[in-house]
Amino acid sequence: MRLKMLAAALMIAAVPFVQAKELKSIGVTVGDLANPFFVQITKGAELEARKLAGDNVKVTLVSSGYDLGQQVSQIDNFIAAKVDMIILNAADSKGIGPAVKRAKDAGIVVVAVDVAAEGADATITSNNTQAGEMACKYISDRLKNKGNVVIINGPPVSAVQNRVEGCVTEFKKHPDIKVLSSNQNAKGSREGGLEVMTSLLAANPKIDGVFAINDPTAIGADLAAKQAQRNEFFIVGVDGSPDAEEALKRGGNTLFVATPAQDPQVMAAKAVEIGYDILQGKPAPKEPVLIPVTMIDKDNIGTYKGWTVK
Incomplete structure (x- = not known):
């Protein structure tokens, strides 16, 4: 009986425990803030972050101008600022991969929005x-x-x-x-x-x-x-x-x-929601989350x- 109890205790100890993390700060980098689409992405991300974490959450919004080098610098700045989450609209889906890895190695949740980003924890896009x-x-x-x-x-x-x-x-x-x-x-x-x-x-x-x-x-x-x-x-x-x-x-x-x-607002809000779930220890979606589009004429x-x- 003692052996069974010991074995059970060892099995419980072997299960990884994920500590829920508070959302205190979030960095958002998008392609081009001259495009109204990306303005709405930033609004959706900020509104959802404040809804989930309160008005004291720090939200930093930046535009890469579709410049990969600039976006890499922005992510490095987010890492230095110790943000908890990055919402990333990649300037280059593959080229941004090393910067994403650095952010994840620093314990930051990275969620790709609108476009995929190599190595991101989750991806939320339109179909x-x-x-x-x-x-x-x-x-x-x-x-x-x-x-x-x-x-x-x-x-x-x-x-x-x-x-x-x-x-x-x-x-x-x-x-x-x-x-x-x-x-x-x-x-x-x-x-x-x-x-x-x-x-x-x-x-x-x-x-x-x-x-x-x-x-x-x-x-x-x-x-x-x-x-x-x-x-x-x-x-x-x-x-x-x-x-x-x-x-x-x-x-x-x-x-x-x-x-x-x-x-775009709905898409960005979903990205923050999923990122927040990951911070709370919930598993990330294995496949990209695809949001249907509707034909307008x-x-x-x-x-x-x-x-x-x-």
Whole structure:
């Protein structure tokens, strides 16, 4: 009997005990605070952190400008400041890996949001493959599966890569759809969309459809078309951003016609919630948490509630 009790005690002692950790400070680094999407990411993260840990939690919000070196420095600063959690929108999904490892080695929980980050404890994103497939099915259907299309690409992060992969998968179903370009990086910005689309218009006398990897890129592409006085095509983005919402409601001479919508505040809040659970000793999700997207166009824009804004 004593031997059984001793064996049981040894088994209990062998079970790892995870000490719940208080959330006192959180660092948030995103791609570009000039993009309203990332502003909403930071708002969602801050609101959820205060909801879970109270108003005294310290929240530091920074933008990498899609510069990997700058984001690495930001993570090192978070490590030096001894934050408890990092919410990371990676500038480069693979390149950020060593910095993530340093943070985890320092006992910091790292949660990737919107895009994957190598080595992160958990990943919360929209279903970006679905977004790309949905956007490009819209293009294919509208073109009756025949025409010249361009894909305006973006930064080397998983969200962009998955959207483009989803789009290409859809276009490959239709032999009469010709992809004229798919590798030009507009950096996910309005300015980049304007610059890349201007170049594509100069190189291609006939374009029937455009897939832009996010709404700022799509809005920039629309501006390029106006400047070039070209209107033979239409543009589909991704995000469901306020600018896209306004363009769809306004109609008129915009070429922007549709966007699979995400909700950045909800996504960021979920990232903080999962990070907090990990701090409390709960297991991290083994697979990325994928949030579905919803297709928005002029036919249903009247019922679209837009991004969560608090």
